[in-house]
Amino acid sequence: MKVSELTWDREGLAAAIACEDAAFEAALREEAYRVKVDTIGPEVYLRGLIEISNICVKDCLYCGIRRDISCPRYELSEEEVLSAARTAAGRRFGSVVIQGGERTDAAFIRKITRLLKEIKQIDTGDDPPLGITLSLGEQSREVYEEWFDAGAHRYLLRIEAFNPDLYRKIHPEDHSYDRRLQALYDLKEIGYQAGTGAMIGIPFQTAEDLADDLLFYKQFDAPMVGMGPYNPHPQTPLTLSGAPYPSAERRFALGLKMIALLRLLMPDINIAAATALEVLDPRGREKGLLSGANVFMPNVTPREQLVKYNLYDRKTSLPDGPSALEHGLSDSRIVIGYGRWGDSKHFRQE
Numbered sequence: 195m196k197v198s199e200l201t202w203d204r205e206g207l208a209a210a211i212a213c214e215d216a217a218f219e220a221a222l223r224e225e226a227y228r229v230k231v232d233t234i235g236p237e238v239y240l241r242g243l244i245e246i247s248n249i250c251v252k253d254c255l256y257c258g259i260r261r262d263i264s265c266p267r268y269e270l271s272e273e274e275v276l277s278a279a280r281t282a283a284g285r286r287f288g289s290v291v292i293q294g295g296e297r298t299d300a301a302f303i304r305k306i307t308r309l310l311k312e313i314k315q316i317d318t319g320d321d322p323p324l325g326i327t328l329s330l331g332e333q334s335r336e337v338y339e340e341w342f343d344a345g346a347h348r349y350l351l352r353i354e355a356f357n358p359d360l361y362r363k364i365h366p367e368d369h370s371y372d373r374r375l376q377a378l379y380d381l382k383e384i385g386y387q388a389g390t391g392a393m394i395g396i397p398f399q400t401a402e403d404l405a406d407d408l409l410f411y412k413q414f415d416a417p418m419v420g421m422g423p424y425n426p427h428p429q430t431p432l433t434l435s436g437a438p439y440p441s442a443e444r445r446f447a448l449g450l451k452m453i454a455l456l457r458l459l460m461p462d463i464n465i466a467a468a469t470a471l472e473v474l475d476p477r478g479r480e481k482g483l484l485s486g487a488n489v490f491m492p493n494v495t496p497r498e499q500l501v502k503y504n505l506y507d508r509k510t511s512l513p514d515g516p517s518a519l520e521h522g523l524s525d526s527r528i529v530i531g532y533g534r535w536g537d538s539k540h541f542r543q544e
């Protein structure tokens with residue numbers, strides 16, 4: 195298969211996804227990198243990632259912090275979150291992402307609202323105030339509005355699997371697919387840059403499913419996408435069920451290939467090099483950036499807590515010292531856009 199022969203319909207995308215020819219995959223990644231540089235430039239935007247809590251009301255069958263798993267739980271104090279955000283500001287990351295397990299209790303909701311207002315006050319010198327992305331799951335429209343009014347302007351909510359049958363296979367019965375989709379449209383209507391994404395290489399997933407994920411990002415007109423390879427967690431029902439999934443090598447290649455295909459499909463959006471890539475390859479996220487991604491999220495969560503945010507088995511990818519932050523990016527082709535919100539060109543043009 196040749197990159198020039200690719201077609202952008204479901205069949206064409208599925209064929210590209212299914213094709214395991216290493217030369218084709220490498221050519222695709224190079225082409226995506228070229229298109230990225232031509233369209234939005236070589237810059238990589240940073241977001242300091244703050245993993246606020248691993249307490250979760252949801253029970254997703256693949257996730258290591260699901261409600262019914264027994265693991266040490268934590269919640270960062272407001273001061274710890276602010277201190278992490280100050281680290282991000284001091285290093286001129288431009289933006290932070292607050293991510294955590296889904297919680298809908300009033301105390302948590304108010305805490306986020308207070309934090310948003312306080313983060314907006316953090317001194318960033320000559321740079322604009324920190325941009326804030328939230329990734330805190332499904333919430334009511336009112337809560338999304340409250341957080342938007344308090345200063346959040348981007349929200350990441352992965353669809354996880356666009357095919358509703360596949361979605362049902364990896365979630366308990368009471369997790370509604372329609373509710374998730376509705377939440378995404380609510381976010382968009384409120385005015386957020388609503389990002390989405392899916393896991394790559396999960397059990398039961400076909401090349402057509404992955405093609406449909408890409409076509410969904412396009413149809414939803416997502417200004418940003420964060421998607422990453424599935425990494426099995428030893429204690430989850432999905433792993434324990436024994437359902438097969440692609441090898442680590444394939445999941446990694448597929449993760450990069452999905453980034454590359456999406457860059458070609460939507461040249462001017464923000465695409466994150468997901469942390470999950472790093473579990474499969476020590477330079478995984480950097481390889482993501484060289485395959486078309488343009489957003490990198492250095493983890494600024496305090497280390498004692500970070501080790502407990504085990505969505506999957508990530509022992510091999512725990513940040514260690516300065517390499518954990520943007521200094522881990524050593525490829526000379528990578529240019530870091532310091533002190534900027536880094537909104538996607540796509541969103542700015544809307």
Ligand code: 5AD
Nearest residue numbers: 256257352423424425426427505506
């Ligand atoms: N492997 C890869 N990604 C996972 N996530 C949760 N569990 C796993 C796993 N086992 C992802 C989900 C969720 C995000 C926070 O982490 O896509 O949206």
